[in-house]
Amino acid sequence: MLSVNFAGLKLRNPVIVASATPSITADAIRKAEANGAGAVVTKSVMFPDASGRPTGGNAKPRFQLYNTPNGYDPSLTKRGGQFSFFRMQEPYPTPEKMAKMLDELKGPGGVGIPVIVSICGFTGDYASWRKLARLMEDAGADAIELNGHAWDPIVKYSDPVIATVVKNEVKIPVIYKMMGVTEDPKSVAPQLAAAGADAITGLGTFGLSAIELDVDNESPWFSSAHGLGGTWLRAVSLAFVAGIAQSVDIPVSGVTGIQCGDDAVKYMLLGATTVQVCAAIYAKGYKVLREIADGIEAFMRRKGYSSLEDFRGKALPKLTGAPPNDLPIRAVVNENCNGCGMCVESCMFDAIRCVDRETTISEACEGCGVCWSFCPSKGIELRNFA
Ligand SMILES: Cc1cc2nc3c(=O)[nH]c(=O)nc-3n(C[C@H](O)[C@H](O)[C@H](O)COP(=O)(O)O)c2cc1C
Structure with a gap:
């Protein structure tokens, strides 16, 4: 009932672990599979810095979950309430480390679900993207996701050339993850499709920065926070995904703010073929993956659908643009x-x-x-x- 073909990958269900800490090690990915994930996108691979240290810094502590002014209340996320996830720098796996991980995951005792490797080359250095893609395909990646934000400076726009360069290098599917919240998906997504992307993920939130403060201590939680996740941004991402789906024919993966089946269904009603989950795993554990898949299935049974295609994009024609004015x-x-x-x-x-x-x-x-x-x-x- 939930099986789906996503850019040539066969998934048992459409719930994918998004690129982040919940997919940073082989054990984490095994755990994701055991808890029902349809596929995983690994934490992004980057080349190490000049001294050989992993890129990305190692801030400690680096994560903080926010859903009430007084801290975290699990009952709120259980009921579907709002939360946001702040983070500072964390280390990105090197190609060498990722190749070892893929070796483990693709060998005996590995996983059966597709492993999509997220790569992040240097800004404007297309050779670095090509090389990372080659290394990861050779190491056994089932697909590549392009994390277009780059490290420093944070890039807030999509670069179609990266899609072309990587597509020309590898045979496996290439997915572009859009991160530019200020971009117009209707003009940029077609450029990515024309450049060769097999699918598009949206909206990654790395381009956003935010501040939250502890009033008693008169201090910000972190001196800077990027890559926010959580339900508070879902409505923004839903609009972005609708724009992508309305303008391209390639499959779309919806990400940001998914914590239950209905959240996933919203993305699918707006045209998404798959969904990706990150912050909800930190908040609720890996079991949330099965809860989301079960929730999609419950929706389908309730509505009498037998496949995901039956309702994919069904809400798009209802986005009519201008609201009716002056009604009595x-x-x-x-x-x-x-x-x-x-x-x-x-x-x-x-x-x-x-x-x-x-x-x-x-x-x-x-x-x-x-x-x-x-x-x-x-x-x-x-x-x-x-
Ligand atoms: C701690 C953390 C680390 C992340 N690392 C990456 C990364 O390496 N590559 C990437 O493409 N996105 C990364 N992201 C973004 C997530 O994949 C996802 O797009 C974002 O968190 C929104 O989804 P969510 O609301 O389910 O968290 C990260 C997000 C968080 C919170």
Whole structure:
């Protein structure tokens, strides 16, 4: 039911571990397979620095998970609440280390799921990308994902030439991971497809930096944080993925903010063939991979779908662009209203009164929808007065 062909790779399900720490060692990747992953993208491989040390620094501590002002509350992520994952520098595996890992993973006692190796060459140095791709194909990679951010400076745009150079070098599928949050996916994705990419992943969030502070200590968590993940960015990535899917015919892998089956389904309804998961593994453990796959299956059973193609891209035609304006709509209280009065606080047009838990809405209502969208008891509906 969940099996899928992704750029020529046969996956038992569409849930892929995204490139990061949860796929940084052979043991981690075995664990991902044991917990139901359809494939993994390894932590990105980079050449070591001039002194032979792995690129990327070794900040300690380097991760912090945020979902409430007072710290992490697991019950919130369990209920599907928002969280964000901050990180500082961590070391990138060298080609030598990755080749050893692939040797282990592709030999006896290895894994059966596809191992997509993420590579990251130097900015503007196409030979470095070509060499990394060659080394990884020779070492047994099933596909290559291009991590286009480069290390320093952080590159915030996609470079189609990298796709062409790598595609001309290897026979395995080549996936381009878009990281430029400010790029227009509808103009850039077609360039990547024309350059030879077999698939596109989006939206990687490395190009974003952020700050969070501990107020009592009057200090930022980290002096700098990049590569944020987590549910708070999902809506941005969903829009980005829709733009990719609307503009290319090659498969798309949706990443950012997936922590349950419905999150994955959202990406698929917008055209994604597979999804990738990172921060949710830190927050909930590898078991979240099976939970996500099970959640997709539960959605399909509920809707009567027998394959992922049955609903892939189904929401795209509903993205019609401009919203309807000037409709004769007003908010009306219904029988679910419990008189909590929350809508009174949020009305900017002073149209709502709540006296003795009895709510009324006057003709001053603009039909803006704030009360309707905030109402905790679904006690307000929008009615057409035409
Ligand atoms: C700690 C950490 C390390 C990451 N390392 C890489 C990396 O090496 N290569 C890469 O392409 N993306 C990397 N990413 C980005 C993730 O693959 C993913 O695109 C991002 O976290 C959004 O997904 P999420 O919301 O599921 O976390 C990293 C993210 C985090 C949080």
